[in-house]
Amino acid sequence: MTVNTPLFSSSTTNTDGFPKINAKFADILTRALEEREINEDEAVLLFSAEGPELRSLIQVADELRRRAVGQIITYVSVRNINFTNVCYTGCRFCAFARRLDDPEAQWLSLSEVANRAVEAWEAGATEVCMQGGLHPHMPPNHYHDLIVAVKEAVPEMHVHAFSPFEIWYGSKLTNMTYVDFLTSLKDAGLGSLPGTAAEILDTNVRQQLTKNKLSSEEWVEIITTAHKLGIRTTSTIMYGHVDGPHHWAKHIKLIRDIQRDTDGFTEFVPLGFVHHNAPIYLDGDARPGPTIEENLRMHAVARIMLHGYIPNIQVSWVKLGPDVSQKCLMAGANDFGGTLIDETISRSAGAPHGQHMHPKEFQRLIKEIGRVPAQRNTLYDLLDVQDY
Numbered sequence: 114m115t116v117n118t119p120l121f122s123s124s125t126t127n128t129d130g131f132p133k134i135n136a137k138f139a140d141i142l143t144r145a146l147e148e149r150e151i152n153e154d155e156a157v158l159l160f161s162a163e164g165p166e167l168r169s170l171i172q173v174a175d176e177l178r179r180r181a182v183g184q185i186i187t188y189v190s191v192r193n194i195n196f197t198n199v200c201y202t203g204c205r206f207c208a209f210a211r212r213l214d215d216p217e218a219q220w221l222s223l224s225e226v227a228n229r230a231v232e233a234w235e236a237g238a239t240e241v242c243m244q245g246g247l248h249p250h251m252p253p254n255h256y257h258d259l260i261v262a263v264k265e266a267v268p269e270m271h272v273h274a275f276s277p278f279e280i281w282y283g284s285k286l287t288n289m290t291y292v293d294f295l296t297s298l299k300d301a302g303l304g305s306l307p308g309t310a311a312e313i314l315d316t317n318v319r320q321q322l323t324k325n326k327l328s329s330e331e332w333v334e335i336i337t338t339a340h341k342l343g344i345r346t347t348s349t350i351m352y353g354h355v356d357g358p359h360h361w362a363k364h365i366k367l368i369r370d371i372q373r374d375t376d377g378f379t380e381f382v383p384l385g386f387v388h389h390n391a392p393i394y395l396d397g398d399a400r401p402g403p404t405i406e407e408n409l410r411m412h413a414v415a416r417i418m419l420h421g422y423i424p425n426i427q428v429s430w431v432k433l434g435p436d437v438s439q440k441c442l443m444a445g446a447n448d449f450g451g452t453l454i455d456e457t458i459s460r461s462a463g464a465p466h467g468q469h470m471h472p473k474e475f476q477r478l479i480k481e482i483g484r485v486p487a488q489r490n491t492l493y494d495l496l497d498v499q500d501y
């Protein structure tokens with residue numbers, strides 16, 4: 114496919130096997146293939162793609178994926194350590210959190226966390242991902258001590274830990290600025306931050322999901338502070354609840370603007386809302402997560418909007434399942450995420466797709482769609498590219 118060929122036509126079937134599509138879509142997708150930026154309004158239109166427009170959107174996203182990262186699909190061997198599910202916050206989409214007196218309330222001691230890290234290392238994991246609830250009795254130095262516990266047990270382990278909400282909480286508990294708190298975690302061995310708790314970076318949506326307890330502005334401040342300190346982060350969106358295409362376009366544009374300034378994001382991870390046990394859904398105030406077409410559009414539009422800025426678009430196989438994950442990997446995504454031993458957050462919300470995927474299963478699913486599997490580390494260095 115060459116950039117300057119007119120690929121789309123609104124009046125005839127075009128020459129490159131692309132279907133006849135609406136003129137506005139044709140114009141936007143042609144410019145995307147010319148590697149020019151797509152603005153927010155154009156992204157909103159792309160999010161409405163159906164039929165031939167959707168097929169063309171997917172083809173263009175897949176082509177940009179090929180140009181950005183080639184045929185390799187990566188995955189990372191990681192153990193999740195959800196060190197507590199006790200949380201006072203009450204986010205209305207969350208089915209993971211428990212109150213202090215709940216019989217299912219959990220708190221892992223530092224030695225249990227260290228033991229899990231050792232087990233993970235012995236099983237081949239290169240990363241532990243630690244996230245938990247905002248426990249009302251959290252010792253002020255606990256975030257720091259969790260990192261020390263892992264690094265003392267397994268110095269080589271990459272510690273990917275603490276959402277911006279947890280950084281906000283830890284800073285409050287310790288009375289430290291974000292700069293000082295993040296610096297102390299980095300000095301203790303923090304490798305990178307998950308860019309979770311982003312949900313939708315829009316005040317009105319956040320008001321409905323979390324009573325805006327962590328505002329968009331605070332999320333952005335924490336993430337950009339981390340980037341400026343040399344701590345890389347992921348970026349995420351959680352979609353399919355009370356939100357819509359204009360929120361998605363605005364959110365992805367904001368992520369792109371941050372990346373332009375800091376270059377600190379390793380990847381973008383669309384996280385479809387898992388509704389089954391979520392309070393906001395059970396109260397009748399949210400829809401039951403994204404449709405398959407919305408999942409495809411999200412991965413494809415993200416690839417197109419973020420082209421030239423963030424090379425890696427990750428599928429969340431726990432939420433999508435293997436079949437839809439494969440479809441999204443043919444619609445602009447290039448990373449399968451983690452093996453995720455002990456994933457409990459999506460499982461609590463009712464996601465039916467298990468909590469562990471063996472590397473051999475990743476490899477099989479990747480080869481099945483004609484691509485090349487490769488194990489990576491957290492920061493996307495390739496560790497083992499499979500022969501194909």
Ligand code: SF4
Nearest residue numbers: 200203204207210246
């Ligand atoms: S999403 Fe996080 S902060 Fe919100 S209630 Fe659940 S555990 Fe607590």
